[in-house]
């Protein structure tokens with residue numbers, strides 16, 4: 001790469017050695033390539049500073065920009081998380097379209113585009129992350145920026161028939177086509193993107209993987225994100241968190257780990273587990289579901305409703321089936337340190353990863369990495385997680401069907417060791433090889449080669 005790599009994400013980590021899978025991957029990628037990482041400084045600022053300001057330097061530089069209270073409300077809580085997030089997760093019914101949201105979103109993108117345009121040198125390559133910045137390339141192109149610009153969408157691409165629910169539906173395709181590479185988690189996402197363009201403009205996905213539209217060519221690229229697989233495995237081996245769980249020796253641990261979000265299907269998961277408990281309460285093996293779910297976006301109304309529904313469901317199942325020495329569902333609503341999380345995954349007999357819609361779901365990959373290959377636990381995975389495309393050896397379930405989930409739980413909890421080992425070995429092979437470094441390399445290689453094709 002002759003130019004610098006410039007990465008843009010909604011939030012920028014402020015600590016010198018950031019933690020957390022994606023953040024570490026981007027940090028390592030920039031450390032190797034040099035460049036700049038730009039993101040917002042976090043929640044609203046009462047007195048926001050003007051423009052970009054440097055917050056760290058070293059192998060690469062980090063710059064932040066502040067959001068005013070109005071910007072945070074309209075751009076972040078509003079358009080990004082109350083309009084785009086529900087729509088892309090097939091919950092158009094939860095969209096909250098309000099005056100000022102779209103304007104606020106576009107204004108933040110345009111303000112950032114102007115700041116970026118001042119920074120850029122002709123050979124620099126931009127890599128933009130996620131739905132907060134969909135129009136950024138369009139804004140940059142309108143300012144005359146011709147650099148290579150890649151985008152990665154961490155969440156699912158919406159189905160074409162849902163897109164008209166977006167008041168800015170007519171602009172949406174133009175936002176996408178302004179990128180050179182539009183990275184998506186799965187082949188299914190690429191197909192949905194291609195269908196949208198075919199329906200709208202009558203142009204198919206070319207045999208070269210490009211879509212040519214409105215005088216531009218862009219590549220929708222399936223590039224499934226991975227984790228630091230060997231690092232996570234080592235953390236799980238070293239962690240003692242699993243030993244801290246007090247459970248009777250004949251009881252098995254079923255684990256759920258998710259941000260508290262309606263897309264994660266937690267109410268349906270509790271209902272599926274409740275069905276299992278109802279069927280099996282007189283019989284072994286008795287299982288306890290430990291659900292760890294730190295709150296997120298609590299000031300968005302749909303999240304408050306979901307939290308109440310979850311409290312009610314857990315309370316009702318525990319009240320109905322709990323015994324003096326056994327609580328069916330243990331529910332912890334806070335962050336757990338990553339190393340402890342790794343130890344809990346390793347201790348669990350089963351992990352329930354049952355989102356109703358999910359770009360990838362890193363928990364599924366972390367669970368596989370954390371297992372003891374000689375006595376691995378079983379992954380129950382929703383058909384609607386992006387991870388299901390790569391992880392066919394999991395028990396794939398329909399998260400809306402409580403009975404199917406209960407049957408999968410019984411199968412997982414009674415699965416012979418040989419079958420568990422065989423399934424885990426195949427899953428681990430994928431998680432280990434298509435890890436986070438593979439992901440950054442694949443994305444950047446496509447962005448660079450697409451750029452060269454354009455020049456030629």
Ligand code: ADQ
Pocket residue numbers: 021022154155156225257258259292293294334335336337338341358359360361362363366
């Ligand atoms: P998320 O929606 O946040 O990510 P996910 O992929 O599961 O979903 O990642 C969650 C991360 O947070 C995991 O690394 C997990 O270990 C961690 N985590 C969850 N609960 C935790 C807890 N209680 N304590 C500590 N850590 C916890 C978005 C998209 C996904 C996509 C990712 C990456 O919504 O679809 O897979 O980005 O692209």
